[in-house]
Amino acid sequence: MAATAAGIVATGVGVSLDGHRILSDIDLVVAPGEVVALVGPNGAGKSTLLAAISGDVAISEGSVDIAGRPLGSYSHLALARERAVLTQDNQLSFPFTVGQVVSMGRSPWARTDRYDEDEVAIAEAMVAMDVDQLATRRFTSLSGGEKARVSLARVLAQRTPIVMLDEPTASLDLRHQEDVMRAVRTLASAGCAVLVVVHDLSLAAAYADRVAIVARGTLVAAGPPQQVLTAAQVSSVYGLPVDVTLASGRPVVVPVRERRL
Template identity: 60%
Template sequence: MSDLPGTPVTGSIPAHPSESRVVLEARGVGVTRDGRPILHDVNLEVRTGEVLALVGPNGAGKSTLLGALSGELDYDHGTVLLDGKRLGDYRTIELARRRAVLNQASEVSFPFLVREIVAMGRNPWVRTPQFDDDEKAIAEAVRTADVGHLVERRFTALSGGERARVSLARVLAQRTEIVFLDEPTAALDLRHQEDVMRASLALARAGRAVVVVLHDLSLAAAYADRIGMLTGGTLAAIGTPNEVLTAERVGRAYGLGVRVYHPTPGSRPVILPLRD
């Protein structure tokens, strides 16, 4: 497994890896809660070397799918395979060494220092050879998430955006092959949204697999290798940004007229709502 790139997120993005493999696979996954289907018959592959963005309107099942793929949420139908083995057959510590998860809510009740929060990402590697890399992993994660100026502050005293970046640093410090990010840009300003997505792409280019839930379709289009669009609990489309983000499909999914703008011929799309 490649180390997290030590270059700042504003640096150049490495070329796409020459080799990619299916590391995670959902087969006919369905989730029902209180008698109501949330996900229905989802088939999906997660590959190393790429960013897979999950998009769709509120309530479409994006976070539920991410939870099922990561093992954070039980599913009622189908199966999820990690390297051909059912997620449920992995021990908790084994999963923690294979995948890291950034959830929407990062609540911490105790006033831990930021550096202690980031260091928690190294817990799965205690009593392993990888534990020797703790200081390097933590330092790189702090730099990538741009939280170096916060390390001596209490997590509970931070703003929402600062907490989001610290939580991202914890996930990066975990150094897993698969990274799940649930709306990592939601509380961030414009610059830090770009930073997070550049970091996600850099992880993928270093050979990781990144699955990210996003609401901003243009942001997803700019950084994702593939986009999966969910509507009504089903995977309505999956493919490249240009394949998935058509005006007709986006308009139908969101109930809103949009214009799909290409700054240059063949470039990645920018999604603009039609306004009076």
């Protein structure tokens, strides 16, 4: 499909909320087959940027193209067939089972030819996120980490060419963090454009093709991890001295800590 070859293209995006300028002049491209990690300090505007690109927050300047068409030209349903979004909010109002929650990810495809994929898509997503054992459990009875994985499984089951994830690794243990980021890589190798907000810079460096640093509402740097995540750059953005070493050719960021005796 030629149209989907375009992934996400954000040009000169600015967002103002209640008269406050949250984001200004952001240019960001996520091509199909690529994982772009969005990093930056708390309150830098990462989640707002994600919300603007996913269509939740109206942009006041610039433009966002999804799969080659302006964001505003999509109906809700058409957009849901192009992009899936994981928010940080893992609440559920009623005690649906894990299986039911994951199958909600298939709802945009109801009454289309891709309806036939439902069972396979749900099963694969649940295995990828290691939640297939939980299928009959009630979502509301799960731990925070389990909820996060189930929500991600729902997003995977949606099977869209564009995937946006807001801190998918936030409440996960070491192993599940790696599982999630591997699943993100698998998506990209299958041709998806993936934009993921992460706090762990080393995790971003290890799995992303490119890293974009957002600070104070602007895009400070974007490029391959080795070029962007330098000690000088990270220190200045976070206001904290850091050491950057290399592990398997990827940067590992560690704050400079005073040795305690």
